[in-house]
Amino acid sequence: MELQGGGGPELDLAEDLTLAADDRREHLVVVGNGMAGCRAVEELLARDGARYRVTIFGAEPHVNYNRIMLSPVLAGEKAFDDIIINDRAWYADNGIDLIVDDPVMAIDRAAKIVTSKAGRVVGYDRLLIATGSDPFIIPVPGKDLPGVISFRDMKDVDAMLAAAEAGKADGGGHAVVIGGGLLGLEAAHGLTLRGMKVTVIHLMPTLMERQLDEAAGWLLKTALEGRGQTILTGADTAEIYGEGKVEGVRLKDGRDIPASLVVMAVGIRPSVALAREAGLDVGRGIKVDDHMVTSDPHVLAVGECVEHDGNVYGLVAPLWDMCRSLADGLTDRHSGYRGSVTSTKLKVAGLDVFSAGDFSGGDGCEDIVLRDAARGVYKRVVVKEGRIIGAVLYGDTGDGGWYFDLLKREEDVSDIRDFLIFGQSYASGGGQADPKAAVAALSDDAEICGCNGVSKGQVVASIQGGACTLDALRAGCKASASCGSCTGLVETLLAITLGDEYSGERATRTMCKCTSFGHDDVRREIVAQGMKSIPEVMHRLHWSTPDGCASCRPALNYYLLCSWPGEYQDDQRSRFVNERLHANIQKDGTYSVVPRMWGGLTNPRELRAIADVVEKYDAPMVKVTGGQRLDIFGIKKEDLPAVWADLNAAGMVSGHAYGKSLRTVKTCVGSEWCRFGTQDSTGLGVKAERMSWGSWMPHKFKIAVSGCPRNCAEATIKDFGIVCVDSGYELHVGGNGGIHVRVTDLLCKVATEREALDYCGAFIQLYREEARYLERTAPWIDRVGVDYVKQRVVEDQVGREALLRRFLYSQSFSQDDPWAERVAGAHAELHQHIAEVRPMEIA
Amino acid sequence: MIGNWLDIGPVDQITPGNARTLPVMGGEEIAIFRTLGGEFHALVNKCPHKHGPLSQGIVHGGVVTCPLHNWNISLKTGEALGEDKGCVPVIPLKVDAGRIFLLRSAVMGQMAA
The missing domain is CATH 3.50.50.60 (FAD/NAD(P)-binding domain)
Incomplete structure (x- = not known):
């Protein structure tokens, strides 16, 4: 049954009487269809949906909407439909009689009936007054003029x-x-x-x-x-x-x-006229006890219209507290309202403002103030006897919740006083902020959604109860359903609570299903927080799996290796098999072995050693690779160390044909032999390879040097290509001959071999530091733009030199032949069987 | 009882997060895993997909990722996880007094196969 304003009162009364006759439950009549009245009913229904028959009177012709959100409607950011809290279906589904556009005009407490403006007379067992507040009109001439x-x-x-x-x-x-x-x-x-x-x-x-x-x-x-x-x-x-x-x-x-x-x-004033005329005890507001009961035990009141313990409130958060206590009382749980400490976090005209507690200062109060004029940030925390008693934030309100939490809990902040003003992440020792840690550290009763009074504990309970998306949470516990300023917090709670089940609603792709962070976030945090091991990263960034997966382990291993050269202990278990066994696994489980041939050059001794290995280990095939070297196929993992020992003996080292690292430097013969050659492309290629071999990278990396623009070394489809010309060297980047062929972008032209090598080193380091794991230079440059690379490597001379320095420093730790280490006995267990089972032993 | 179990040797031959191989003459090679959490598991060393050597895969949680095509195989059940379908035989394993034992009949069963 829906009762609209304009319907004849006689008809409505008849229906009410019929209902009343059918329904023996206690009748709760709510005066006020606003945020407090409806929230009180919601809380009541959540506790006991069947105990009361409910009728709600509203003065406005609308269902319950979010009054706080009138500003966005005025600003054109939202439509009225967007700010509805309870739609008509909610009233119908819960069997609530809604009477809109018809304010209650009188209460007869002796007869226990209310009379509305349209003449409806409705009896009650319990009456809830939730009339809210009235705007205060200053008594000046002209206050009643239209407009x-x-x-x-x-x-x-x-x-x-x-x-x-x-x-x-x-x-x-x-x-x-x-x-x-x-x-x-x-x-x-x-x-x-x-x-x-x-x-x-x-x-x-x-x-x-x-x-x-x-x-x-x-x-x-x-x-x-x-x-x-x-x-x-x-x-x-x-x-x-x-x-x-x-x-x-x-x-x-x-x-x-x-x-x-x-x-x-x-300003506003509690709306108390109705209550006063009914003879209820009224001060500034309608006086209520801890269970929101007025001076008449059958009449309750809640919201902005009440006065509790001498206080009246004009914010929503206390209102939610009151509604909980009220519903507890109506269902015989009697928790009792103890008053609210309020905070205000708002956006005024798009500007972030936060305040809480007492910031008037005075005896014994200390002010801690931070001003950042350039960012338009002002923060002030008022401390008294080691405890926060007030805070004012302007421009950056991210830590408002934390301060408020400390304030409410009256926590002793003496130990962190020096860092207090820099916010939670800093004071907690996190250095640069890890937003998830900050949220994870909030206590369960910390307020997440100020508009709807939802605490962290309630959001988490809602998520655990099955609300696994932002929309589901907005529909359920109503967190983030109003002004939306807490959306980031709520999403973080989803990520923390659900772990890998929460795919996230943000645009950034996560690194893998073990984390809600993207590659760039993880790298930034590794450096910012000084994290130096995989378990530490997983712990501090809230990995949802105990030890990651085959996607994130190699990526983290690389990021750590790149961030802390010489310091980070490489984790073999996080390496793909090829990088662990320093050879390329083939489809039959055997391996292929490619020794390095610097710049594609070789000699009889090397060729003889390769020939000997092929015969000695019965390798079924030897092939010349596209990168100008020789690939020996069909080697068993147990034989690898012996093969390497033989190749090492002839002066050869690992070619890293298996690694996310420098592969080959392909060259043509250049000016030494070629009649068209302009520069010594072979010699430059060897130098480039000597400089960059052994470095670990986000993905494989190929270099080529062509001695003239005929480009026989195919330098324009390599990650770094050098094309020699009469006047110097053209440097090209971002080429790829793979599934998607991509021709290089011209980085710049340099005059000397030294410069060509320096730019090469700087470019590699930029790629190492900024590309995501398994991102070749081609998609990386497509993503960041070649102009960005030019700016970093070409235009910024100081930056380029720093990049090169970092590359060479890192190289000082990585140019040890991994084959030689294995030959010397390192990680022998990786190559040997644990045991063997022969038929005789089984029998 | 001991006769039913094959003694493979002390547990410290396999460090956490790694695997070792056990060739069975006339049968299928077996891969013995030790997870980062410290559990031991044994599977036939052949991915159900294209027979990649699972012993060479990355071990994470109770799962190994095949080095050939990244299939994820449960170390407990031998079953392929996610969208992939297939199963590799599990060899019953127990750790007793710091040594690894495999069920002899299961090892031999690999010979028959």
Whole structure:
């Protein structure tokens, strides 16, 4: 049954009576269809869905919507449908009678009935008053003129939108907002976005003086003025004037501001008229006990209209606390409301502002302040007797939740006092922020979603209860369902709680299913946090698997190796078999062996040794590779060390034909022999190979040097290609002859061999440091752009020299022949069987 | 009882995260794994896909990734994980007094196969 405003009262009453006759449950009547009233019913239903028959009266013609979100509707960022909290289906599904557009006008406590404006008379067993608050209208002449409105409900938003629309005819129209608090500034921001010229009149010297201190208020004022608003502080309104409708505002100092719209947003007052007339005990608000019961045990009250323990609240977070206690009381659990410590985290006109607790200062209070003028950041934490009692943040509110958490828990912060102002990640010793660690460290009752009063514990419980996506959480526990400023936090909780089951909704691809971090994030954190082993990375970045997978282990091993040359202990178990056995596995499980032939040059001694190995180990095939060397096939893993020993004896070392590392340097014969050759391409190739062999890279890396533009060494499909010309050397990068053939980009031209080698080393190091694991230079350059590479390697001379230095330093640890180490007996177990089973032993 | 089990030798012959091979003359080679968590498992050293030597794969959790085409094989069940379908025989293994034992009949069964 749906009852709309305009339906005849007699008919409705008849239906009510029928229902009442059928339904013997206690009847709970809720006066107020707003955020508090509906939340109270939600909490009640969550505890016991069947205990009460529920009827809700609403004064507005709407279902319950999120009043906090009127600002985005005004600003055009959201539509009304987006801010609905409970749609009609919710009322229907839960058997709630909703009566909209019909305010309750009187309560008869003796008869236990309420009477509405339309004449409905409804009896109750329990009555819940959730009338919220009324905007405070300053008593100045002209306050009742058409065009003077408040900013409280959808009707006001519609009036503002109409004024903005009408103002478009004469260049936008003028609006005056009286009140420089949160509500007023939100109204001013929305009207500015809607094209109106806005003046904010604020009585106090500082904007939002109840939430912000003078410094933050000043920053806010400056920022808003930068957006075209006129902010008048210390301005007292004398009168609103106009003939038949508003035309302007006159200040007590005589200033006159023309306006076609005046928004009165100086504050709110608990809406207590109904309760007072019913004879309930009323102070500033309707007086309630810890279970939200008024002076009449059958009448409860909740939300902005109540006064609890001398306090009235105008923020949503306390309201949620009250609703929980109320529902507990109605279902005989009696937890009791103990008052709320409030914090305010808001976006004012897109600017982040946070405040909590007491920041008025005074005896025994110490201020810790951080100002970063360039970033427009101001942070102030007020400490008293070793505990945080207040905080004001402007511009960067990321640590607001942490400060608030410490404040509420009254935690002793003496030990971290020196670092407190730099935020949680720093004070916790994390150095550069690991956002996940910060969230993981929050206590269970830390507030995640301020709009809907959802704590970390509730979000996690919801996720564990099956809400595995952002949308599911928004629909369920309502975290991140309103202003969305906590979306990042909620996503992080999803990632922490679900681990690899949470694929993430962000655009960045994760490294693998073991983590929600992308490659770039992991690399950055390895360096920032100084992590030096795979288990440490997995631990500190919350890996969801005990020891990773075949994708992330090799990647982490490489990133660590690249980040900490000479320091990091290579993890063989995280190497793909080819890099572990220093040979290429073939489809039959045997290996192929490629000794290095520098620049493609060889000699009789090397050729003889290769021939001997082929015969001695009965290798079924020898092949000349595309990289100008010889590949010996069909070697068993147990024979590898012996094969290498023979090749080492002839002076040959591993060709790394198996590695994510420098493969070959292909050359043509160049000026030494070729009639077209312009430079000594063979000699340069050998030098390049001597410089870069043995280095581990994100993927395989091939170099070629051609002695003239005829390019016989095919340098323009190599990762680094050098084409010699008469006047010097053209350096090319990012070529690939694989599945997707990619011709190189010209990096630059240099005059000398020395420069060609230096640029080569710098380029390799940039690739080593910035490409993702298993990303060849071609897709890497497609991703970052060749201009970026040019900027780093060519234009930035100091940077280039630093890159080269880092490369050569790293090379000083990597140019040991891995074959020789194995021949000497290292990792012998990798090559030997553990035992053998022969038929005689089995029998 | 001991007669049913084949003594392969002390556990410290295999370091965590690695595998060793056990050739069986006239039968299938067996791969013995020690996970990073310290568990021991034995499988026929042949991926169900294209017979890649599983002993050479990367071991992570209770899984080995075949070096040829990255199939993930459960060390406990021998079954291919994820989208891939296939199974490799598991050789029952026990660790007793610091030594690794394989079930003799299962090792011999590989000979019959």
